[in-house]
Amino acid sequence: MPQSIRDVMTPAPRVLDARSTVQDAANAMLDDDIGDDIDDDIGDVIVRDGAIVCGIVTDRDIAVRAIARGKDPGATQLGDICSKDLAPLTSGDSVDDSVRLMREKAVRRIPVLEDGRPVGVVSIGDLAIDRDRESALADISRAPANT
Secondary structure, eight states, X not given: OOOBGGGTSEESOOEEEXXXXXXXXXXXXXXXXXXXXXXXXXXXXXXXXTTEEEEEEEHHHIIIIIITXXXXXXXXXXXXXXXXXXXXXXXXXXXXXXXXXXXXHTOSEEEEEETTEEEEXXXXXXXXXXXXXXXXXXXXXXXXXXX
16 A cells, blocks of 8 residues: 555644735744644644645745745735645645656645645655655755754
8 A cells, every 4th residue: 555645744834814924924934933843843734724735835936936036034924925726636646646746847845735724735855755865955954954
């Protein structure tokens, strides 16, 4: 039986409202202590509009779509810079589904939803650790953050 996304995803994703600011997202990525034993080094925040997941914003989005374009991080809303063309998976989908979807959509992170609720994120680094533990990407993905 193929391995499922729940086995490789990063659980308990950070989620912010679309009206939250870029600064809020950067702070959420920096705040790496939510009181559990999970390594919380994150580079993404799931964006929702009310109860609906409407996008994902990454550290690269913040750098390229906000800072490099001179946008005020304290005033720019996540809904204005997040990637909105989502192709979420469920935790029961297979790792092969994730690999296929990342290739088709040319994305590095995919939100994992259950009944429309975010439960995780699967990243290309998660897949590297699972599929090729000896690769440079797996080594980088396992390494502690250099904050």
